Amino acid sequence: xxxxxxxxxxxxxxxxxxxxxxxxxxxxxxxxxxxxxxxxxxxxxxxxxxxxxxxxxxxxxxxxxxxxxxxxxxxxxxxxxxxxxxxxxxxxxxxxxxxxxxxxxxxxxxxxxxxxxxxxxxxxxxxxxxxxxxxxxxxxxxxxxxxxxxxxxxxxxxxxxxxxxxxxxxxxxxxxxxxxxxxxxxxxxxxxxxxxxxxxxxxxxxxxxxxxxxxxxxxxxxxxxxxxxxxxxxxxxxxxxxxxxxxxxxxxxxxxxxxxxxxxxxxxxxxxxxxxxxxxxxxxxxxxxxxxxxxxxxxxxxxxxxxxxxxxxxxxxxxxxxxxxxxxxxxxxxxxxxxxxxxxxxxxxxxxxxxxxxxxxxxxxxxxxxxxxxxxxxxxxxxxxxxxxxxxxxxxxxxxxx
Amino acid sequence: xxxxxxxxxxxxxxxxxxxxxxxxxxxxxxxxxxxxxxxxxxxxxxxxxxxxxxxxxxxxxxxxxxxxxxxxxxxxxxxxxxxxxxxxxxxxxxxxxxxxxxxxxxxxxxxxxxxxxxxxxxxxxxxxxxxxxxxxxxxxxxxxxxxxxxxxxxxxxxxxxxxxxxxxxxxxxxxxxxxxxxxxxxxxxxxxxxxxxxxxxxxxxxxxxxxxxxxxxxxxxxxxxxxxxxxxxxxxxxxxxxxxxxxxxxxxxxxxxxxxxxxxxxxxxxxxxxxxxxxxxxxxxxxxxxxxxxxxxxxxxxxxxxxxxxxxxxxxxxxxxxxxxxxxxxxxxxxxxxxxxxxxxxxxxxxxxxxxxxxxxxxxxxxxxxxxxxxxxxxxxxxxxx
Numbered sequence: 016x017x018x019x020x021x022x023x024x025x026x027x028x029x030x031x032x033x034x035x036x037x038x039x040x041x042x043x044x045x046x047x048x049x050x051x052x053x054x055x056x057x058x059x060x061x062x063x064x065x066x067x068x069x070x071x072x073x074x075x076x077x078x079x080x081x082x083x084x085x086x087x088x089x090x091x092x093x094x095x096x097x098x099x100x101x102x103x104x105x106x107x108x109x110x111x112x113x114x115x116x117x118x119x120x121x122x123x124x125x126x127x128x129x130x131x132x133x134x135x136x137x138x139x140x141x142x143x144x145x146x147x148x149x150x151x152x153x154x155x156x157x158x159x160x161x162x163x164x165x166x167x168x169x170x171x172x173x174x175x176x177x178x179x180x181x182x183x184x185x186x187x188x189x190x191x192x193x194x195x196x197x198x199x200x201x202x203x204x205x206x207x208x209x210x211x212x213x214x215x216x217x218x219x220x221x222x223x224x225x226x227x228x229x230x231x232x233x234x235x236x237x238x239x240x241x242x243x244x245x246x247x248x249x250x251x252x253x254x255x256x257x258x259x260x261x262x263x264x265x266x267x268x269x270x271x272x273x274x275x276x277x278x279x280x281x282x283x284x285x286x287x288x289x290x291x292x293x294x295x296x297x298x299x300x301x302x303x304x305x306x307x308x309x310x311x312x313x314x315x316x317x318x319x320x321x322x323x324x325x326x327x328x329x330x331x332x333x334x335x336x337x338x339x340x341x342x343x344x345x346x347x348x349x350x351x352x353x354x355x356x357x358x359x360x361x362x363x364x365x366x367x368x369x370x371x372x373x374x375x376x377x378x379x380x381x382x383x384x385x386x387x388x389x390x391x392x393x394x395x396x397x398x399x400x401x402x403x404x405x406x407x408x409x410x411x412x413x414x415x416x417x
Numbered sequence: 418x419x420x421x422x423x424x425x426x427x428x429x430x431x432x433x434x435x436x437x438x439x440x441x442x443x444x445x446x447x448x449x450x451x452x453x454x455x456x457x458x459x460x461x462x463x464x465x466x467x468x469x470x471x472x473x474x475x476x477x478x479x480x481x482x483x484x485x486x487x488x489x490x491x492x493x494x495x496x497x498x499x500x501x502x503x504x505x506x507x508x509x510x511x512x513x514x515x516x517x518x519x520x521x522x523x524x525x526x527x528x529x530x531x532x533x534x535x536x537x538x539x540x541x542x543x544x545x546x547x548x549x550x551x552x553x554x555x556x557x558x559x560x561x562x563x564x565x566x567x568x569x570x571x572x573x574x575x576x577x578x579x580x581x582x583x584x585x586x587x588x589x590x591x592x593x594x595x596x597x598x599x600x601x602x603x604x605x606x607x608x609x610x611x612x613x614x615x616x617x618x619x620x621x622x623x624x625x626x627x628x629x630x631x632x633x634x635x636x637x638x639x640x641x642x643x644x645x646x647x648x649x650x651x652x653x654x655x656x657x658x659x660x661x662x663x664x665x666x667x668x669x670x671x672x673x674x675x676x677x678x679x680x681x682x683x684x685x686x687x688x689x690x691x692x693x694x695x696x697x698x699x700x701x702x703x704x705x706x707x708x709x710x711x712x713x714x715x716x717x718x719x720x721x722x723x724x725x726x727x728x729x730x731x732x733x734x735x736x737x738x739x740x741x742x743x744x745x746x747x748x749x750x751x752x753x754x755x756x757x758x759x760x761x762x763x764x765x766x767x768x769x770x771x772x773x774x775x776x777x778x779x780x781x782x783x784x785x786x787x788x789x790x791x792x793x794x795x796x797x798x799x800x801x802x803x
Contacts, residue, residue: 236727237724237726237727237728237730238721238724239727240723240727241727273796276796276800277796277799281800284800
């Protein structure tokens, strides 16, 4: 015996001629997320993906792992009935028996009172039409489960019956996935990963649209602790559950901060540092073939994230800068972080790079000309090159034990 | 040069101890409760370790109970005394600068109805005898004062405290957390006049996970762990034989030439103190004049202790701080209780010594420290000046 899951691939199904490509990618991603489970198969047929796992593997594990694959719209554990070579009536009797048993199980488990059946005839050669299949199944369930009533508008349980060639499937409870697009369908981006709450969420949201992620992390050791770096690695580790392997380029900004502190106006410190971070990230991104930069900035959240500041920050680089959190409130971002599982790690109190050398009154309406003038006192190119060269690379691989 | 100056946090297990522990795990691994010879052997090892600890504190072996750590010893005393004596009185007196093992347990007892007095300390972290006398009542059930403070190194006058206690009521119990003083200053329980004393293994070159509690003969408090009746029913659970044997060995080694060993620690400490005074300006010595030989606490004004810590660690010099950089964490409760300013707390570094430290190391430490302090101050003043 094996467990069978039906995976629906939401938006990917809408992609016209690209549909087979997206589906193939999705199957690949699901296989990857289940790769350390033995005896698993993942196949697609007519817009659905079928995952089969040996019975010993708990259903919850499979649901959790498949649910984390971007591009998965929903998943349902399903019962499979072989109807190959059967007459319609015989086939529906076999399906009906499984449907009744399944409903009895659910009554036992959750004590439901009402139900409806949604039937679908994927095999159009099957001589009974979908609404008729639904009616027949409904009647069989009513007969077999005396406690149940039909409620088509607000049932406690909606049972899906899907009649295909050779096999029929009975299932309920669609467990929602994250939707989005399979990883790898949208190139790769470089996220500025701080260790705070926002940037991991930003990385997640871009990965959710099919983008591979790598990260650059800035620190100011010894003005920051090695624990802060550990924390960033932990965060990346959580992200790999969704995004696969992540490379982190870790860079000590202290030499640049020292130059800024000694040569530039105090209130511009943050925005100047920010521009350096963007330049360094961009240089590495271009070298590595990343298409975009990604940040966790949200409009107006802090001084360096006012509209005027973002304009000045963007002017430092030519790559597009993606800011998926730009219009989200902090509480929304925190909710997403909890959902993803990064929140608890993000709030550990280790100082990250951004809060060292924090000016008392940072400029909130920086003028590009002024900032450029301040930078003219520094050898920007040399500082950026030195920082890029000093990058330490860590590869965080996908965890398989969760 | 590897220089470990955080011996108040933990110490290196010395080879003799590691050897004894290995033997206890791989050869003499019997359970002392077993009836056959291996069990008897294990019991002998246990007996010897107990004897070593007892001798070191001038107690009788049946007054020494092995525990898992200093925290367990502290918690056992506080909760045990409260349970046995709360009918006779509610007052417990302690200080504001105790280890969290004491403070958290006191807070717990407050919820249970205890009237806990947290004595203030003087600005040099020494004991405030006047405040103590004022707080001491006849129905006080327990006085718990640490012997040596872990952050400042100040020595609390346990003998004097005993005398004051006796003037009021001889039945008041006296406990001292001697985790930082054991094997560094005299911890003779008779001289100190204590009823309970907590000891930890890993601060004296034994392993983590073993501690001891001295309980004066004739005193009965509620056991903390109940079960198989080990440690005369006071502390059930199969004995941590490797840990205990290791603690016994560590104490044996430490007692061998105790006076010389302690004199050496004190000498290295004062050598570093003099070096720092001569080479680094704008400092505040937070440790008192009369201080344990193992602790030296200094604030480097205009610096952040944690940044100094991370700078020094790059040269394999390991120290600790009174506060973490992060704004999410509060600074040390000890330095706060001493009335230090925010700047002084932020800049505080604790050096803590063992006999393994040398003067040569201190030369190296002072040189690196001076550079670290100067670079930080330069950067800081540049940041402020603009």
